[in-house]
Amino acid sequence: MRISRPIVPVALALALAACGSDAQPAAEAQEIKVGLLHSLSGTMAISEVTVRDAELLAIDEINRAGGVLGKKLVPVAEDGASDWPTFAEKATKLIRQDKVATVFGGWTSASRKAMLPVFERYKALLWYPVQYEGLESSPYIFYTGATTNQQIIPGLDYLKEQGKKKVFLVGSDYVFPRTANKIIKAYAAANGMEVLGEEYTPLGHTEYSTLVNKVVQARPDAVFNTLNGDSNVAFFKQLKSAGVTAETMPVLSVSVAEEEVTGIGVDNIAGHPVAWNYYQTTETPANEAFVKAYKAKYGATKVTSDPMEAGYNAVYLWAEAVKKAGTTEVEAVKKAAPGISLDRPEGKVTIDGENQHLYKTARIGIIQPDGLIKQVWDSGEPIKPDPYLKAYPWAAGLAAS
Amino acid sequence: MRDLIRRNLPFAAVAVVALVAAPLLLEPFRLGLLAKYLCYAIVALGIGLAWGKGGMLTLGQGVFFGLGGYAMAMYLKLTEAGPGGLPDFMVWSGVEELPALWAPFASPVLALGMAVLGPMALAVVLGTLVFRQRVRGAYFAILTQALAAALVILLVGQQGLTGGTNGMTNFFELFGRDLAEDSTQRGLYLVTAGVLGVLYLATRQLVNSRFGRLLVAVRDGEDRVRFLGYDPALVKTVTFAISAGMAGLAGALFVPVVGIISPALLGVVPSLELVVAVAVGGRHALAGAVLGAVVMGYAKTAFSEQFADGWLYLQGALFILVMTLAPKGIAGLLGRVRRARTA
Numbered sequence: 001m002r003i004s005r006p007i008v009p010v011a012l013a014l015a016l017a018a019c020g021s022d023a024q025p026a027a028e029a030q031e032i033k034v035g036l037l038h039s040l041s042g043t044m045a046i047s048e049v050t051v052r053d054a055e056l057l058a059i060d061e062i063n064r065a066g067g068v069l070g071k072k073l074v075p076v077a078e079d080g081a082s083d084w085p086t087f088a089e090k091a092t093k094l095i096r097q098d099k100v101a102t103v104f105g106g107w108t109s110a111s112r113k114a115m116l117p118v119f120e121r122y123k124a125l126l127w128y129p130v131q132y133e134g135l136e137s138s139p140y141i142f143y144t145g146a147t148t149n150q151q152i153i154p155g156l157d158y159l160k161e162q163g164k165k166k167v168f169l170v171g172s173d174y175v176f177p178r179t180a181n182k183i184i185k186a187y188a189a190a191n192g193m194e195v196l197g198e199e200y201t202p203l204g205h206t207e208y209s210t211l212v213n214k215v216v217q218a219r220p221d222a223v224f225n226t227l228n229g230d231s232n233v234a235f236f237k238q239l240k241s242a243g244v245t246a247e248t249m250p251v252l253s254v255s256v257a258e259e260e261v262t263g264i265g266v267d268n269i270a271g272h273p274v275a276w277n278y279y280q281t282t283e284t285p286a287n288e289a290f291v292k293a294y295k296a297k298y299g300a301t302k303v304t305s306d307p308m309e310a311g312y313n314a315v316y317l318w319a320e321a322v323k324k325a326g327t328t329e330v331e332a333v334k335k336a337a338p339g340i341s342l343d344r345p346e347g348k349v350t351i352d353g354e355n356q357h358l359y360k361t362a363r364i365g366i367i368q369p370d371g372l373i374k375q376v377w378d379s380g381e382p383i384k385p386d387p388y389l390k391a392y393p394w395a396a397g398l399a400a401s
Numbered sequence: 402m403r404d405l406i407r408r409n410l411p412f413a414a415v416a417v418v419a420l421v422a423a424p425l426l427l428e429p430f431r432l433g434l435l436a437k438y439l440c441y442a443i444v445a446l447g448i449g450l451a452w453g454k455g456g457m458l459t460l461g462q463g464v465f466f467g468l469g470g471y472a473m474a475m476y477l478k479l480t481e482a483g484p485g486g487l488p489d490f491m492v493w494s495g496v497e498e499l500p501a502l503w504a505p506f507a508s509p510v511l512a513l514g515m516a517v518l519g520p521m522a523l524a525v526v527l528g529t530l531v532f533r534q535r536v537r538g539a540y541f542a543i544l545t546q547a548l549a550a551a552l553v554i555l556l557v558g559q560q561g562l563t564g565g566t567n568g569m570t571n572f573f574e575l576f577g578r579d580l581a582e583d584s585t586q587r588g589l590y591l592v593t594a595g596v597l598g599v600l601y602l603a604t605r606q607l608v609n610s611r612f613g614r615l616l617v618a619v620r621d622g623e624d625r626v627r628f629l630g631y632d633p634a635l636v637k638t639v640t641f642a643i644s645a646g647m648a649g650l651a652g653a654l655f656v657p658v659v660g661i662i663s664p665a666l667l668g669v670v671p672s673l674e675l676v677v678a679v680a681v682g683g684r685h686a687l688a689g690a691v692l693g694a695v696v697m698g699y700a701k702t703a704f705s706e707q708f709a710d711g712w713l714y715l716q717g718a719l720f721i722l723v724m725t726l727a728p729k730g731i732a733g734l735l736g737r738v739r740r741a742r743t744a
Binding site: 040041077078079081083084085086088089090092093096097108109110113114116117118121133135173174175178179182202203 | 428429430433434437490493494495554557558560565566567568570571572581659660661663665666702705706709710712713
């Protein structure tokens, strides 16, 4: 060990010098930097890269139309690496070093929870594009995906309308499924539905024969599925080989969109319902343009999905708020944002001033043999976001704080 | 006397750079990152001792790091919730009453004590069971790795008790000081650097002592040491416990520095990353282990900032490059350079 000692201080000094030398250049006056923080590696990359691509598309389109306040948007992409502490570190880097005007990012609730204190600490803005479990409303986060009353509760309403009285809950073991199931149980108790069982498996779990047996033996009318990622592949395969079909026992999923259907294999999942706010097939003029532009940029075989659309919208909503505020300064943008209403691919969305979520239309769709999703039910009009479920008497005990 | 000064000159130079130059030169964000690398360096120092000197390849050091981190996080969450209050994640998870397991962690002394003594106790139990049975080499490595995997499953499954996959985050203050303040973070950096320095000197002393020579002897010929009348199991258990205590302390420092603890930080992958860092730095030298942790930590940050899309390949390439060109790590390489110069 004697041999190495003199070199250590030199190496350390070099490393320090390297650290110190990356002081940021003065921001170009004609550019606005925006941060994109998604997992580009690790288990979440497959989903999150598509959201980042949709956000890049929105930035491109805005730049081609002249930018924001006459300035071009310059994306700074960082990798969250499917690792929650990394999200917090990279968010700090984007805010403090790159001095970005805002950040679009995150997918899992864990990554959002990890980033939340960073954005609150430095009073910076995060736009979070994925449906989530609610019970949160940070003053420095805008939520462009659905909260529970715009996805899970409409999903339950749909099952109830279909006369499904007995449900079985299957989910991955983390905060979203657990909170969702808490809400589902409260809903069931208030609406005369019966929850026959509640099962969790670790994220990434792929052995489902025991669980499928349990489900089949319980004979529910429907299954409410909050499994995430790869687990869905194994779950739906084993359901099918156990003889379960969408007619006998529909499985309503809230984390399976167009992108995931391809991975699961259409044969295994066709006919089952899903709950979202947007499908590639949603018929609006804005969606026609979005799907066309996305395929033109990334390839004709690509599909668009709800979280991608929510990320795409986030960039436009932020740009609109900046235009209205006349500056990218965070507090001014926050003040300008409430009430902003745009016609997006999913239809009209409006920023709620109270909780910084969006008014969104809920949609139930059935997975088609071609892998796309056909809408069979919608809420008719955009639903007011209610992350703490204050408008639902049966949910009174859920949001204790 | 002159020899003593010459021997300690490199250490003093590093100490000056770390304690004076770094806080002056680096922006707060970079200083925070350096503090994080130094936390890992404390763990690496323990691995350097257990693996480099004692031949115990521990692939589950994340377990001890995590226990220390969670102990600290529990204390921080409880101060934030206040007396009778519940940590935020318990409210989301539907827990209505503070679990009994949590109660002792309201005291900072007990929490810090648990952060260090908890991992040491676990290491003593594990070491006693394993080393007495003469389990070593790959079997010991696999065992420690399995322990890391098991702890992650346990933490994720007990969401109401541990915060599940999310872990714990959103800490506001430590001993009454605002964690968001740059001055607090600078203070934490200095404490971390100081702890690392003291532990490094102490470990070096230990390695140069009779005990250290015995440890190396156990590594190189366990049976011979036993025939000479020593108890190799005891030597290994004590060493393993010391390295576990270091990892626990590092975890406790890590939480206020980085602001989060989650199962992702203590599973198999981060445990392996640390062993890789020690290998890159050079496991045969304690300074190599420390250097490796800082270099690999810095490389991870730098690569991922420069090449957000493909940085993992670069990190892998760096590891392969160092291991093929310098099997004894950076420390070994630098030593060779130095020997060539003085020869």
